Amino acid sequence: MKFEKEILESFSGLGMTPRENQVPFINDVIEAFFERKKKYVVLNAPTGTGKSIIGAVIADVINRLKGTKLASLILMHNNALTKQYYQTFSGFGEDRYIQLKGANNYKCDALSTDDKEGLINAENCAQQKFRQEGLDDVLQKYCNKCQYARLKRLKNVTKNIITNFSYYFVDRQFSNVFEARDVVIWDEAHTINDAFCEHNAIYFSKERLHKFYEELADILKLGDLEIFKQLKMVQQHLEAGKINETNYKSYLKVLLDAYKSAYNEAQRIADESGYDIQKYTKYSKVAKKYFNLGCKIGDLLEYNYEHIFEFNEKTLEATVKPIFIGTMFEQALVHSDYNLFMSATISKEYITETLALKEEDVEFVKVPPTFPKEHKQIIFFDTQNLNYRSMQDPATVAKLCANSAKIVKVHVEQFQENGIILTPSFVVTEKLAEAIRKSGTKVQIFEHKRGEKAEPLIEAFKKSKGLAVLLSPSMYEGIDLPGDLSRYQIIVKAPFPSLAEKRMDYILKNHQKIYNLLTIQKLVQGGGRSVRSMDDYAVTYILDSNAQRLFNNSLNVWKDEFEVSSMTTM
Numbered sequence: 001m002k003f004e005k006e007i008l009e010s011f012s013g014l015g016m017t018p019r020e021n022q023v024p025f026i027n028d029v030i031e032a033f034f035e036r037k038k039k040y041v042v043l044n045a046p047t048g049t050g051k052s053i054i055g056a057v058i059a060d061v062i063n064r065l066k067g068t069k070l071a072s073l074i075l076m077h078n079n080a081l082t083k084q085y086y087q088t089f090s091g092f093g094e095d096r097y098i099q100l101k102g103a104n105n106y107k108c109d110a111l112s113t114d115d116k117e118g119l120i121n122a123e124n125c126a127q128q129k130f131r132q133e134g135l136d137d138v139l140q141k142y143c144n145k146c147q148y149a150r151l152k153r154l155k156n157v158t159k160n161i162i163t164n165f166s167y168y169f170v171d172r173q174f175s176n177v178f179e180a181r182d183v184v185i186w187d188e189a190h191t192i193n194d195a196f197c198e199h200n201a202i203y204f205s206k207e208r209l210h211k212f213y214e215e216l217a218d219i220l221k222l223g224d225l226e227i228f229k230q231l232k233m234v235q236q237h238l239e240a241g242k243i244n245e246t247n248y249k250s251y252l253k254v255l256l257d258a259y260k261s262a263y264n265e266a267q268r269i270a271d272e273s274g275y276d277i278q279k280y281t282k283y284s285k286v287a288k289k290y291f292n293l294g295c296k297i298g299d300l301l302e303y304n305y306e307h308i309f310e311f312n313e314k315t316l317e318a319t320v321k322p323i324f325i326g327t328m329f330e331q332a333l334v335h336s337d338y339n340l341f342m343s344a345t346i347s348k349e350y351i352t353e354t355l356a357l358k359e360e361d362v363e364f365v366k367v368p369p370t371f372p373k374e375h376k377q378i379i380f381f382d383t384q385n386l387n388y389r390s391m392q393d394p395a396t397v398a399k400l401c402a403n404s405a406k407i408v409k410v411h412v413e414q415f416q417e418n419g420i421i422l423t424p425s426f427v428v429t430e431k432l433a434e435a436i437r438k439s440g441t442k443v444q445i446f447e448h449k450r451g452e453k454a455e456p457l458i459e460a461f462k463k464s465k466g467l468a469v470l471l472s473p474s475m476y477e478g479i480d481l482p483g484d485l486s487r488y489q490i491i492v493k494a495p496f497p498s499l500a501e502k503r504m505d506y507i508l509k510n511h512q513k514i515y516n517l518l519t520i521q522k523l524v525q526g527g528g529r530s531v532r533s534m535d536d537y538a539v540t541y542i543l544d545s546n547a548q549r550l551f552n553n554s555l556n557v558w559k560d561e562f563e564v565s566s567m568t569t570m
Contacts (some may be wrong), residue, residue, distance in 0.1 A: 205317035401435035
């Protein structure tokens with residue numbers, strides 16, 4: 001292995017010992033970048049591989065080979081995950097690792113006072129104004145000790161920055177503060193597109209535009225009549241149903257002009273506010289709001305990325321949402337030599353198509369299964385062809401209920417085991433729960449009901465005494481049930497993304513491979529909820545022949561992680 005020495009040195013420098021097989025596939029990644037001149041590497045690393053350590057070692061090796069100042073940006077879906085990652089490396093000091101969050105996560109002591117409700121956060125930062133007005137006492141007392149200000153100073157000094165996708169999107173699309181680094185590491189990379197689409201979605205409705213109108217009328221005192229004319233016109237045309245798929249971009253241009261004018265006017269007033277810090281804070285906050293709203297529209301019009309337009313006649317709300325990051329990735333986001341995409345459920349096909357990358361620039365590295373595949377059994381049990389039409393047939397649903405109740409009964413009475421049932425809807429969840437009750441099986445039933453949060457139910461299930469089964473349509477990800485918490489799983493139906501969402505309907509019609517991949521990814525994720533360590537084990541029953549067909553599809557690069565069989569009776 002060409003880079004074995006450098007890899008082992010990085011592990012040593014991090015005070016860690018490589019696990020079995022980590023060195024070879026880390027070497028594969030480094031060789032892909034340096035020897036085969038790939039710009040992008042997709043690393044499929046199953047649960048238990050140690051992705052956080054892998055990312056840190058790869059960044060360190062690349063940084064030492066290149067001899068540059070700044071090593072990596074390490075990105076995750078949310079602040080909870082970035083916090084976990086940072087805790088692993090926080091002991092190395094702020095010259096090597098820091099965690100960054102959005103400004104609204106940091107308190108501003110300079111602007112917060114005891115007589116105000118709540119706390120003012122750093123999103124309203126007035127440090128620049130304090131400096132302009134020569135308020136050295138405030139700077140000394142508050143700003144020089146501010147955590148947010150300190151981290152901003154470290155942003156382009158610290159070797160490795162740990163942050164979330166949205167923070168990175170804001171920087172690359174709006175502010176461009178980050179200096180280029182050797183490598184950007186995207187952890188849980190299968191969630192990039194959903195995060196990007198939510199971050200860049202454009203919403204405008206009758207109600208929202210009315211609130212903007214009132215807010216600006218109060219703040220700007222009708223100083224720029226054109227702004228109000230533009231907002232009112234779009235609002236009236238929404239009510240009249242005049243905005244549609246053929247003309248919505250012209251209305252976006254009108255809103256962009258209004259948002260730009262609102263930003264310029266609010267920022268002008270903020271800049272001229274003198275020693276009135278409260279006035280500065282108020283107007284700079286408004287300026288930032290309309291700047292961000294305008295930037296989203298500006299990016300859509302400039303890059304013309306693939307997107308959908310949707311109009312809700314009941315709420316009079318229009319939505320414009322990206323399909324994927326697409327060409328925006330190389331045009332606006334990429335600013336480093338290398339990008340590493342890591343996930344337990346990621347593939348080259350998914351990254352290449354959704355990020356519009358050239359296939360020759362991308363290499364796929366798959367880590368062998370970490371857990372013994374016999375510990376992750378999948379049984380296709382008495383499968384039916386389940387789709388929207390067949391699920392309307394009472395006989396089909398009755399058979400699903402009977403089979404699910406039968407599986408639960410066997411695992412409760414013969415093996416004294418807990419389990420989880422992943423359902424396609426709340427309606428089916430209710431029917432399955434009722435079937436288990438009627439079966440006479442002595443088991444506690446934890447049923448996820450519509451409108452209830454999942455977290456309390458999961459905690460109650462985990463703390464329950466005696467045998468129990470958990471049913472929910474929304475637990476394919478983000479739930480860990482190790483050991484005896486769950487020894488069996490039932491996946492009732494192939495978890496196809498809902499076509500009620502127009503974006504998913506568009507993906508099915510125009511990117512069917514990606515639609516199938518999204519379903520396969522979810523199947524694989526669901527099959528891992530109850531196996532969380534090397535010694536853990538569970539069996540997953542799948543009742544849908546469509547799920548069986550997809551599982552055997554060539555797109556499923558994860559099938560070697562499971563021991564697969566079929567049964568018709570128990």
